[in-house]
Amino acid sequence: MSKITFSRGGVHPHDNKLARECRIEVLPLPPVMYVSMAQHLGAPAKPIVAPGDFVKAGQVIAEPGGFISAFVHSPVSGTVKSVAPRKDLAGNPVMHVEIAVEGDVWMDGIDLSDTLVTALPEDRDAVLAKIKECGIVGLGGATFPTHVKLAPPPGKTAECLIINGTECEPFLTSDYRIMVERPREILVGAAIMQNVLGGCRCVIGIEENKPEAIAIMKKAIKELGYEKRMKVAVLKKRYPQGGEKQLIDAVMRRQVRSGGLPIDVGAVVQNAGTALAVYEAVQKNKPLVTNVLTVTGKSLPESRQHNYLFRIGMPLSYIIEQAGGAPEGAVKLVSGGPMMGKAVSNPDAATVKGSSSLLYLDAADTMRKSASSCIRCGRCADACPMGLEPFLLNRLAKVSDMDGLEANAVQDCIECGCCLYSCPANIPLLDNIRVAKGQVLGIIRARAAAKKQ
Amino acid sequence: MTSVIVWTIVILSCLGLILAIILFLVAKKFKVEEDPRIDEIEKALPGANCGGCGYAGCRAFASSAVAAPNLDAHFCPVGGNEVMKKVAAVLGIEIAEKAPQIAVLRCNGSCTNRPRTNVYDGLQSCRVKAQLYSGDTLCPYGCLGCGDCVAACQFGAISMNPETLLPEIDETKCTACGACVRACPRKLLELRAKGPRGMREYVACSNRDKGPDARKACKASCIGCGMCFKTCTHGAIVLENNLAYIDFSKCKLCRECEAVCPTGAIHGVNFPKELDKAAVKERIAKRKEAEK
Numbered sequence: 001m002s003k004i005t006f007s008r009g010g011v012h013p014h015d016n017k018l019a020r021e022c023r024i025e026v027l028p029l030p031p032v033m034y035v036s037m038a039q040h041l042g043a044p045a046k047p048i049v050a051p052g053d054f055v056k057a058g059q060v061i062a063e064p065g066g067f068i069s070a071f072v073h074s075p076v077s078g079t080v081k082s083v084a085p086r087k088d089l090a091g092n093p094v095m096h097v098e099i100a101v102e103g104d105v106w107m108d109g110i111d112l113s114d115t116l117v118t119a120l121p122e123d124r125d126a127v128l129a130k131i132k133e134c135g136i137v138g139l140g141g142a143t144f145p146t147h148v149k150l151a152p153p154p155g156k157t158a159e160c161l162i163i164n165g166t167e168c169e170p171f172l173t174s175d176y177r178i179m180v181e182r183p184r185e186i187l188v189g190a191a192i193m194q195n196v197l198g199g200c201r202c203v204i205g206i207e208e209n210k211p212e213a214i215a216i217m218k219k220a221i222k223e224l225g226y227e228k229r230m231k232v233a234v235l236k237k238r239y240p241q242g243g244e245k246q247l248i249d250a251v252m253r254r255q256v257r258s259g260g261l262p263i264d265v266g267a268v269v270q271n272a273g274t275a276l277a278v279y280e281a282v283q284k285n286k287p288l289v290t291n292v293l294t295v296t297g298k299s300l301p302e303s304r305q306h307n308y309l310f311r312i313g314m315p316l317s318y319i320i321e322q323a324g325g326a327p328e329g330a331v332k333l334v335s336g337g338p339m340m341g342k343a344v345s346n347p348d349a350a351t352v353k354g355s356s357s358l359l360y361l362d363a364a365d366t367m368r369k370s371a372s373s374c375i376r377c378g379r380c381a382d383a384c385p386m387g388l389e390p391f392l393l394n395r396l397a398k399v400s401d402m403d404g405l406e407a408n409a410v411q412d413c414i415e416c417g418c419c420l421y422s423c424p425a426n427i428p429l430l431d432n433i434r435v436a437k438g439q440v441l442g443i444i445r446a447r448a449a450a451k452k453q
Numbered sequence: 454m455t456s457v458i459v460w461t462i463v464i465l466s467c468l469g470l471i472l473a474i475i476l477f478l479v480a481k482k483f484k485v486e487e488d489p490r491i492d493e494i495e496k497a498l499p500g501a502n503c504g505g506c507g508y509a510g511c512r513a514f515a516s517s518a519v520a521a522p523n524l525d526a527h528f529c530p531v532g533g534n535e536v537m538k539k540v541a542a543v544l545g546i547e548i549a550e551k552a553p554q555i556a557v558l559r560c561n562g563s564c565t566n567r568p569r570t571n572v573y574d575g576l577q578s579c580r581v582k583a584q585l586y587s588g589d590t591l592c593p594y595g596c597l598g599c600g601d602c603v604a605a606c607q608f609g610a611i612s613m614n615p616e617t618l619l620p621e622i623d624e625t626k627c628t629a630c631g632a633c634v635r636a637c638p639r640k641l642l643e644l645r646a647k648g649p650r651g652m653r654e655y656v657a658c659s660n661r662d663k664g665p666d667a668r669k670a671c672k673a674s675c676i677g678c679g680m681c682f683k684t685c686t687h688g689a690i691v692l693e694n695n696l697a698y699i700d701f702s703k704c705k706l707c708r709e710c711e712a713v714c715p716t717g718a719i720h721g722v723n724f725p726k727e728l729d730k731a732a733v734k735e736r737i738a739k740r741k742e743a744e745k
Binding site: 085087090091092093342343345346366367368428431432434435438 | 570571574575576578580581584585586587588589591593662
């Protein structure tokens with residue numbers, strides 16, 4: 001049994017990886033696709049197509065709207081119907097490009113074959129430019145543009161590239177499936193990023209509840225002759241191990257200070273899915289237009305659990321329909337895992353680059369119990385992986401003590417939900433803390449802007 | 454025995470006297486010169502410490518008013534013109550009267566107008582709800598119905614109507630302090646001129662979606678059709694982002710916009726007579742013909 005894990009907090013929810021044995025299936029194309037312009041962290045992309053234009057799959061349809069932003073590509077071939085605001089999965093209007101699907105014609109120069117290309121490119125800048133052009137963003141959930149992360153600011157060097165294959169969220173199996181089915185592609189993608197970062201060491205972190213993935217990845221490393229380049233770190237199962245700072249702590253035994261970035265301790269963390277996307281972009285010239293998504297839930301029978309390879313922009317309702325509709329007994333649909341995922345209030349919303357799952361929760365799992373008083377047991381403080389005191393932050397948030405909240409580092413909260421999960425009094429700690437975090441971050445940003453002026 | 458009592462009295466008296474002298478000297482030496490008008494102004498203010506004026510409380514308002522060259526940036530919404538006159542008298546300056554204001558809700562998404570499409574079971578707080586998603590209806594702009602404004606009102610002027618699930622403002626109690634305006638994450642509450650005898654006209658909707666989407670979400674939404682804009686002869690209506698807004702400084706309360714609005718998004722309140730839509734429409738038609 002592995003002993004490697006992060007040093008502070010964490011909880012042990014049942015992993016419920018119900019769809020772990022389901023092979024990745026390719027979804028057929030829907031008649032209409034909706035491509036969101038805000039699929040990444042940072043400024044929304046600016047659309048460069050107009051209604052009536054014919055686009056091919058893999059063609060750029062939107063350009064970055066700022067430094068931290070990303071290109072968006074058409075996932076299908078067809079005619080642009082409209083460029084207009086449409087509701088995202090939370091119901092808020094976001095700019096979307098609507099494309100009526102016609103055939104499946106790809107841009108020239110995109111290699112759609114399965115042949116593995118192992119020859120690593122030499123030119124670092126060309127690789128970075130390729131990653132940027134292909135619109136690659138972090139697929140672990142935060143969707144941070146990858147080319148920004150792979151180009152550390154001057155004076156800082158990466159010592160270790162960590163490939164995040166932990167998938168610590170219960171229910172999700174998309175990363176697990178790609179590690180089992182496409183391990184060599186992931187490793188080549190990791191090697192490309194390793195070269196870009198100047199040949200630092202590389203560790204692939206996988207939790208011990210995925211023994212097949214560990215064995216397959218280890219075998220693939222041998223097959224590719226990458227033994228000297230990278231190794232697999234077997235981690236103890238614990239949530240939120242997949243959090244960037246937690247994974248750095250577990251693998252490198254270094255702590256990122258409050259307000260700091262992983263590169264400050266010489267770490268760069270990339271998701272396994274991102275490594276695969278980097279491989280496809282650099283070796284196959286294929287932009288990020290597909291991803292893997294898990295359809296799962298306790299109320300679904302085994303035959304209806306799925307891992308789908310979907311084109312980014314497929315409406316959720318279409319995927320639900322393809323998976324056989326909503327099961328009986330499900331009361332809530334969540335996009336993402338049960339701990340950090342967001343409830344879907346608008347099933348007509350389109351999938352985005354970061355979509356990783358459609359999870360049906362039944363009444364027993366989703367019901368909120370009524371909150372009682374805090375008894376100062378300190379379980380939330382024990383569970384917090386960032387070393388915060390959620391009970392204190394909750395109290396300060398209630399009285400809007402912004403200075404107190406900032407002094408107690410509410411801005412470090414990663415919204416993992418461990419406090420809420422562990423609270424015996426069912427106090428909605430995270431709900432209050434999340435609001436307070438937003439307010440404090442706003443104050444910090446305003447202060448930084450004032451300082452600049 | 455008696456000597457003990459006598460000595461105690463003598464020592465304590467001397468001690469008291471010495472300390473009193475020290476205190477007197479210290480008070481003289483470190484005396485803080487404060488403008489006596491601050492106290493006077495504070496006495497004139499309502500003392501609610503509501504923060505509606507934008508200052509931390511009545512005392513902060515008073516000290517800021519004394520230091521300011523004029524009272525343009527100072528107005529006590531709770532006390533209104535009467536209190537401001539007293540404040541001006543203390544300072545020995547004259548001020549122009551401000552029209553009294555009142556909070557209005559720019560949403561009419563009651564249960565009958567706006568069908569619920571989702572169930573929210575999280576924390577009952579508009580702020581939390583707004584951060585999680587767009588609300589239990591298809592309207593991403595409307596009232597979330599958790600009552601953050603009710604909790605923010607220190608004067609008990611806002612209550613939740615259990616039938617419409619919308620907050621209602623008690624005109625007699627509202628002091629236009631603006632606490633609800635700050636509390637609403639959707640910015641649905643607005644301070645508007647109370648109007649002559651309380652009569653006022655406003656668009657009770659904040660939906661900026663295009664017409665069909667807005668209509669689908671709510672029966673009483675402003676669909677941005679521009680009927681009111683075309684009808685208004687006073688130039689009081691601004692049409693922006695598929696949403697009409699009535700500028701209360703220009704509105705002459707003719708109620709023509711209210712009559713032509715196809716969805717009933719424009720509300721007129723406290724008018725003595727009910728609006729005769731047919732008559733007003735006839736009047737508009739006649740005027741248009743004459744213009745031709």
